[in-house]
Amino acid sequence: MADIEQYVAAARRLRAAVERTAGALAGAELAELLDAERQLADALVSVPATGPGSTGDGRALGRELAGLRLALVRCRRLGQTLNEFVRLSFAAQGQTSSYDQLGGTPPGPSIRVLETRA
Numbered sequence: 001m002a003d004i005e006q007y008v009a010a011a012r013r014l015r016a017a018v019e020r021t022a023g024a025l026a027g028a029e030l031a032e033l034l035d036a037e038r039q040l041a042d043a044l045v046s047v048p049a050t051g052p053g054s055t056g057d058g059r060a061l062g063r064e065l066a067g068l069r070l071a072l073v074r075c076r077r078l079g080q081t082l083n084e085f086v087r088l089s090f091a092a093q094g095q096t097s098s099y100d101q102l103g104g105t106p107p108g109p110s111i112r113v114l115e116t117r118a
Contacts, residue, residue, distance in 0.1 A: 004061055006048045011064035013043035018071040025078035 017040035024032035090096060 008060045008064055010047040011068055013046055015068040015071055017043045018075055022074045022078055025082055
């Protein structure tokens with residue numbers, strides 16, 4: 001059984017990686033986003049495979065997990081915003097916002113409708 005401090009440290013690494021991802025999304029920084037993905041993968045590998053023992057401060061783990069949850073919500077919202085921005089950018093150019101398997105836009109009618117929300 002892993003010590004709870006190992007879980008706290010792993011949660012801290014995950015939180016830092018997710019917060020870095022959110023920062024990259026907020027700044028539309030592709031290189032930073034790719035580096036954050038690598039940091040996230042490394043952090044996931046560091047999570048102990050066995051359940052935490054009953055010794056240690058469970059409150060510290062709870063705080064890290066709550067922070068991680070907030071960072072994930074921020075990432076989700078920023079990702080949705082970025083996706084909407086890209087969709088609107090393509091729509092403004094009369095293009096579709098999807099790609100085919102080769103990375104190009106598929107043939108077909110272009111988008112002429114611009115959706116907005118208040």
